[in-house]
Amino acid sequence: MKQRIKNYLIHFIKSYQKKSIQFNISISFSIIAAICMGFISIALYTRYVDSTESIIIEDNKKLINQASMNMETYIRSMMRISDTMYYSVIKNADLSQENLNRDMNLIYEANKDNVISIVCFTEQGDLAGATPVSTLKEDLNVKNQEWFVSANTTIENLHFSTPHVQNLFKDSNYRYYWVVSLSRAVELTSAGKTSRGVLLVDMDYSSIQQLFEKINSTGVGYTYLINRNGEIIYHPRQELIYSNLYQENNLKAAKYEDGNYVEKFHNQDREVIVKTVGYTGWKIVNVTLTSEFSMNYEQMRYFVIMIAAISFLLLICVNLVISSIIANPIMQLERSVKGLENGNLDLDIYIGGSYEIQHLGRTISYAVAQMRKLMDDMVKEQEAKRKNELDALQSQINPHFLYNTLDSIVWMVESGRYEEAVSMVTSLASLFRISISKGKNIISIQDEVAHAKYYLDIQKVRYKNKFSVEFQIEEEIYQFSTIKLIIQPILENAIYYAMESMDGEGEICIKGYRMKDDIYIDIIDNGLGMSKEQVELLLTNDRRVRKKGSGIGLINVHQRIQLYFGKNYGLLIESEPDEGTIVHIHLPQVCYDGGK
Amino acid sequence: MEENKNFGKRKVIIILITICIGVIAFSALGMSNCLEVKNEQRYRISVIVYGTNEERWNNLKEGINQAVSDYPIDLNFVTMYEDSEAEAQELLLQREIESGTQAIAIASSDSQRMEQAIEDAKRKVPVILLEDTTNMGENTAKIGPDNGKIGEELAQAMGKELGTGSTIAIIYENMERESISQRSKELERILTQMGNKVVHWTRRAGDFSPSVFIKKSIEENSVDAVVALDDYNLENVIDAVDKDGHSVKIYGIGNTEKIVHYLDEGTVDTLVFVNEYNMGYLSMKILVENLRNNTALYNQEIKYSIVNRKDLYNKDNQRLLFPIVE
Structure with missing residues (x-):
């Protein structure tokens, strides 16, 4: 496994190295960007989650603090009603002489928005006073009712009941009121005698309901109200709870002190905030399901992913531009180097x-x-x-030519042909003089033509006038320069290959003329001529073994001319079998200045 | 040079594609915000009940309204123009289906005559029967109390108070409703078993109004108790005995405000009430679950309670009989 991973790694690195620099930069930057974007997104999202949770919790805390304040105000006002009723009305009244109803009614009228009724009962459960004035139900036994029992159990306290349906008065309109009863034990005076009674203020439950509905219409989660035993006073899903279609963790919440709690109820994680309402021991409980937090996060998660994706795309775009800015010059330089590699x-x-x-x-x-x-x-x-080599080669005189010439001279001297011998020696001397030319390579065309004439003079003696020679040189070209020894090798070839078999009918014509600012010297013979293939070989194949002559091939002449005067110049050969051969020497028009 | 040009073109294309993707992404982001409000599908559900008295269904409606606030429901609550008209209810059923309702909860006015119409409706939309747990249409989902048991327990409660040898009149109306006929059957069986005499009071066509008919029947017949098996008939019995006082005991099944009031006053001796709040809420829940998750409809039994004047105000009874209304 380790080896496999290593192999993969090596393979990856190798393929990475094979890619272009732009690709590598783009990929590297993009991967780094993706990692950074991932980290940033996670960090932002986590921060958002934390802050949202704390904001929601803080908001809910504020909300239940406000609710607690409102409840306390409401409760205080109810207690004030009870206190006013007791201390200002009941304590000062003698029931045998006066009716409580008038004063009760005044207090009721001032608070009727929140109060259903104010009633005073004697210890025996008889009605001592009530507002609004109503008929008590027949066979009513208030002594069994919870609020009555509570008031008589702890007589010094005010008692708040849980919500219940008021069960006191007849109502022909079939109306029943849900109330929260505030009851207390009171001292009643009748004919100078005091006895205990119970004062009941039935608070309209809908006031509490409205207060909590308002709270529940804002914020996340829901808020409910319980008494100190955990019995529900208000819950947004109260009817469902009463119908056993919904459960609440109210009994546990009753045990909580004020503060924040995290609990699990019915497999749901919940954040619970508890706040106790003063005077009553009731508790306001705010519940936020953790899943409600995550409902908000889902959109944020999507938003963060989208932003990260878009940023990543933009970064890829920027990466491409930057990598191309960095890599383009390198790639262009690399292309230049490739061109160099190709020899350009x-x-x-x-x-x-x-x-x-x-x-x-x-x-x-x-x-x-x-x-x-x-x-x-x-x-x-x-x-x-190369020039030097060619020049050195050119300077060499074929030993056969020298030997034959000297042999001819000896033969002339022995046969008494002294004048001819003198003429031949003179020609040979002149030939050598021009050949040497004081070591110069550039000579005038006049000297070159003279050199050719001397050479032909000697050869004509040697070949016993087997061929005739004609010079047609325009005099105006004599003044121009040429490299030396370029006509003689061509003549040598013409004699050896064309004239030997001619037996007096051979003709060699040397023409010199100027055409289009160039100089041409043509050597024309009427020898056997050559095929095209042979002609082509003459100027290309310098390894050809020469059977005859000085050993200096036409190719040497051709190369020397090109070395000195450039590729535009040199030899051009035209030949037809049995017709003869024309060798054109093409030279530039350069005035001869004495070989300087 | 040519290569450079191609490279440049490629770069432009890549940038353009990136921008396009960006634009699409932003659009998707915008769309998601728009869709946020619309993403929850709402279900159009019709509730068709018998009778013209909408108050009779207050508890059921409370439960349905709670479900409407808990689930994405667009509700259409339909009562009838005339009492107990099966044809009219059949037409209502058809009208609701044609108007595009997605599910129906129906309290049938005549179980047998509505059977075919409900079978037809079931082929188009999910249907749940309210108040009915009888055998009508084995494959139809039903939600309601065990009506036979209600009759049985009411008879036992009456037996405790009346003892044996009493003559008991049953208001024998609306027997075309399977729920009432089941209640009656079991009630009569048990009362007879206890040694009581049971008589049926059926109002014929052309007779007086229901309350006058009952009043006359009480005056003309010597009975110890009268039993009404639904809200409508129980209210008629109350109306019959209310003004002149009465010597007969009254028992019944129902839970309208009027009935509860007369139980509180002592006119009605014992009352059986069905938790119609639960029936309303759970019927909607079952239908929404079916529409949302394509789960099969199922039967749901609803609880009922027996209450008399003494225990009317105990915690459980007052919570169920007196809905908390602002």
């Missing part, structure tokens, strides 16, 4: 991009220039070397 030294090396790439480009460009210079120098050196 004349290519312009790219110089651009950042400072480092520019520096690299300049350095490569300098190196290429140096290389080009070195190569030019090398070529020139090689050319010079």
Whole structure:
């Protein structure tokens, strides 16, 4: 497994290295960007979740604090009603002489929005006073009712009941009121005698209901109200709870002190805030399901993912631009180097991009220039070397030619043909003089033509006038330059290959003329001629073994002319089998200045 | 040079594609905000009940309204123009289906005559029968109390008070409703078993109004108790005995404000009431679950209680009989 991972890693690194620099930069930056975006998104999301939770909890705390204040105000006002009723009305009244109803009614009228009725009962459960005035139910036994019992159990306290249906008065309209009863034991005076009674203020339950409905219409979660035993006084789903269709963790909440709690109820995590209402021991409980927090987060999660995705796309876009800005000059430089690899030294090396790439480009460009210079120098050196070699070769006289010539001279002297011998020696001397030309390679066309004439003079004696020679040289070309010894090798070829078999009918014509600012010297013979293939070989194949002549091939002449005067010049051969051969020597028109 | 051009073009295309994706993403983001409000599908549910007295269904409506606030329901609560007209209810059923309701809860006015119409409706939309747990249409989902048991327990409660050898009149009306006929059957069986005599009071066509008919029947017949098996008939009995006082004991099944009031006053001796709040809430819950999750409809039995004047105000009874209304 380890080895497999290692192999994968190596494979990955290798394939990564094979990719272009732009690809590598883009991918690397994109991966880093994705990782960073991921971290930032997670951090932002976590921060959002934390802050949202704490904001919701804080908001809910404020909400139940407000609810607690409102409840306390409401409860206080109810207690005030009870106190006023007791201390201002009941305590001062003698029931045998006066009726409580009038004063009760005044207090009721001032508070009837929140109060259903105010009633006073004697210890025996008889009605001592009530407002609004109503008829008590027949067979009513208030002594069994919870509020009555509570008031008589702890007589010094005010008692708040849980919500219940008022069971006191007849109502022909079938109306029943849900009330919260505030009861207390009171001292009644009748004919100077005091006895205990119970004062009941039935608070309208709908006031509490409205208060909590208002609270529940804002914020997250819900708020309910319980008494100190955990019995529900208000719950937004009260009817469902009464019908056993919904459960609440109210009994546990009753045991909580004021503060925040996290609890699990029916497999749901809940954040619970508890606040006790003063005077009553009731508790306001706010419940927020953790799933309600996450409902808010879902959208935020989607939002964060979208923002991260968009940012990532934009970063990819920026990465592409940046990587192309960085990589483009490198790639262009690399293309220049590839061109160099292909041998194109004349290519312009790219110089651009950042400072480092520019520096690299300049350095490569300098190196290429140096290389080009070195190569030019090398070529020139090689050319010079070649020239020297060719010149040295050209300077050599075929030993056979010299031997035969000298043999002919000996033969002439022995046969008493002294004048001819003198003429031949003179020609030979002149031939050598021009051949040497004081070591100069460039001579005038006049000298070159003279050299050719001397050579032909000697050869004509040797070949006993087997061929005739004609010179048609325009005099105006004599003044121009040529390299030496270019006509003689051609004549030598013409004699050896064309004239030997001619037996007096051979003709060699040497023409010299100027055409289109160039000089042409044509050597024309009427020998056997050559095929096209042979003609082509003459100027291309310098390894051809020559059977005859001085050993200096036409190709040498051709190369020497090109080395001195350029590729536009040299030899051009036209030949037809059995027709003869024309060798054109093409030279530039350069005035001869004495070989300087 | 050509290569550079291609490279540049490629870059432009990539940037354009990126921008397009960005635009699409932003649009999706915007859309999601718009969809946020719309993403919860709402279900149109019709509740068709018999009778013209909407108050009779107050507790059921409370339960349905709670379900409406808990579930995405668009409710159409339909009562009838005339009492006990099966044809009219059949037409209402058809009208609701044609108007595009997605589910129906129906309290049938005549179990047998409505059977075919309900079967037809079931093929188009999910249907649940209210108040009925009888055998009508084995495959139809029902929600309601065990009506036979109600009759049985009421008879036992009456037996405790009346002893044996009493003559008991049953208001024999609306027997076409399976729920009432079941209640009556069991009630009569047990009362007879206890050694009581049971008589049926049936109002014929052309007779007096129901309350006058009952009043006359009480005057003309010597009975110890009168039993009404639904709200309508119980209210008629109350009306019959209210003004002149009465010597007969009254028992019944129902839970309208009027009935509860007369129980509180002592006119009605013992009352059986069905938790119709639960029936309303659970019927909606079952239908929504079916529409939302495609779960099968199922039968749901609803609890009932027997209450008399003494225990009317105990915690459980007052919570169920006196709905908390602002």
